[in-house]
Amino acid sequence: MEHYIQILRDYMKRDYRQMYREKGGIFPYGFLTPGSECYADVLWDWDSYFSNVALKQIIRETGDDPKEAEEYERGCILNYLHFTGTDGYMPIAVDRKKRDIKRPENIYTENMHKPILAQHAAFLVKNGDGDVEWLRQGFEKLQYHINNYLTHHRHKATGLFYWQTDKMIGVDNDPATFYRPDGSSGSIYLNCFMVKELEAMEYLCNALGMPQAGEIYGKERKKLVEAIREHCYDERDGFFYNVDLNLREIDFVKEPFYHKGMPRHWDCLIQRIDVWSGFLALWAGAATKEQAARVVERYRDTGSFNCAAGVRTLSPKEKMYRIVASNNPSCWLGPVWGISNYLTFRGLVNYGYEAEARELCEKTIRLFGRDVERFGSMHEYYSPDDGEPVINPNFQNWNMLVLNMINWYEGKEAVTEF
Numbered sequence: 001m002e003h004y005i006q007i008l009r010d011y012m013k014r015d016y017r018q019m020y021r022e023k024g025g026i027f028p029y030g031f032l033t034p035g036s037e038c039y040a041d042v043l044w045d046w047d048s049y050f051s052n053v054a055l056k057q058i059i060r061e062t063g064d065d066p067k068e069a070e071e072y073e074r075g076c077i078l079n080y081l082h083f084t085g086t087d088g089y090m091p092i093a094v095d096r097k098k099r100d101i102k103r104p105e106n107i108y109t110e111n112m113h114k115p116i117l118a119q120h121a122a123f124l125v126k127n128g129d130g131d132v133e134w135l136r137q138g139f140e141k142l143q144y145h146i147n148n149y150l151t152h153h154r155h156k157a158t159g160l161f162y163w164q165t166d167k168m169i170g171v172d173n174d175p176a177t178f179y180r181p182d183g184s185s186g187s188i189y190l191n192c193f194m195v196k197e198l199e200a201m202e203y204l205c206n207a208l209g210m211p212q213a214g215e216i217y218g219k220e221r222k223k224l225v226e227a228i229r230e231h232c233y234d235e236r237d238g239f240f241y242n243v244d245l246n247l248r249e250i251d252f253v254k255e256p257f258y259h260k261g262m263p264r265h266w267d268c269l270i271q272r273i274d275v276w277s278g279f280l281a282l283w284a285g286a287a288t289k290e291q292a293a294r295v296v297e298r299y300r301d302t303g304s305f306n307c308a309a310g311v312r313t314l315s316p317k318e319k320m321y322r323i324v325a326s327n328n329p330s331c332w333l334g335p336v337w338g339i340s341n342y343l344t345f346r347g348l349v350n351y352g353y354e355a356e357a358r359e360l361c362e363k364t365i366r367l368f369g370r371d372v373e374r375f376g377s378m379h380e381y382y383s384p385d386d387g388e389p390v391i392n393p394n395f396q397n398w399n400m401l402v403l404n405m406i407n408w409y410e411g412k413e414a415v416t417e418f
Helices: 002-019 045-062 067-082 117-126 139-152 188-207 211-231 276-283 289-300 338-350 354-375 397-409
Strands: 042-044 093-095 389-391
Touching: 002 045, 002 354, 002 397, 042 045, 042 067, 045 067, 045 117, 045 397, 067 117, 117 139, 117 188, 139 188, 139 211, 188 211, 188 276, 276 289, 276 338, 289 338, 289 354, 338 354, 338 397, 354 397
Parallel strands: none
Antiparallel strands: 042 093
């Protein structure tokens, strides 16, 4: 462990500035990129946030001036707000090569920026001595964005949020959404992100002197947590799943004869597909203690998610399981990703499962340490059983969160996301 920890520390202290991109062209502000040639000059939604969480840890260790990174960090937020109108539509990714933002013909039938920008902003405020004034002027646009989600991307019967399509959902080919009918996937990934987003909105509203607005977002968060516990948690399996919202509408006037006697009394169906996103309920604090205990039992199962390299993104017991190198979509059908390891680790820590968190730290340190030692860089994702890199060298991004894990592992102060 000590050997790999030193390798990783040296690597990240040396190369972290590769994430910085200057303003210009379509971008009015500088920003952070995930690194690697594939993403050389593109601003991405959840990538920029988690890269920033790692960056804060690196800068603490180098002792470099944190003000140097500030314009790039805040620029991630301010660029996205610049591209957002009063309808709340916010693009998922922005490429400098493009001269303008291509908006969908109907913004309410397409996916948009994941619910994570408020978390990113709250993270910067919380780690920036509480300074929130840089956000005040654009905050209204952030409210438009969240209200767009609340109004147009939420299933009325369950209160869960859903993907409009299977395009650019972050976990690209998650079989619970990939090639599924539009508007049918009540994604546990999406809903856990929204739990944290609403919490961040409440925090930001209070910081900006808007407590009444903050109270509204706080109430929405509580309602969503209850919806996740009711609809996404499966008592039989002890795990959180995506749900299928693609059910025939109940219409008591037009109901066929054979439906009228007893119409369905359920508003969604659990998709019992073992996707790693179920662990996000612990990261988001959406699980009860009893539910979390069952979820950790699932984590311990070495025949499913738990593997030599960390956390499989899909259980090998699923027929869709496959380890291949692919782009558009990237493969989330089993390979180990740095972000799935990290967020699962954070969930374990949140609920006090330190032995399991420590084990996952060691696997992640070994995974990335060996990669940097042999190839001089980290990759996008890995083979679960032997830790061999699958695709895309020089991928920094959320992989650098291993340094945050290292600090926790060593009993030192670790930077955490909001």
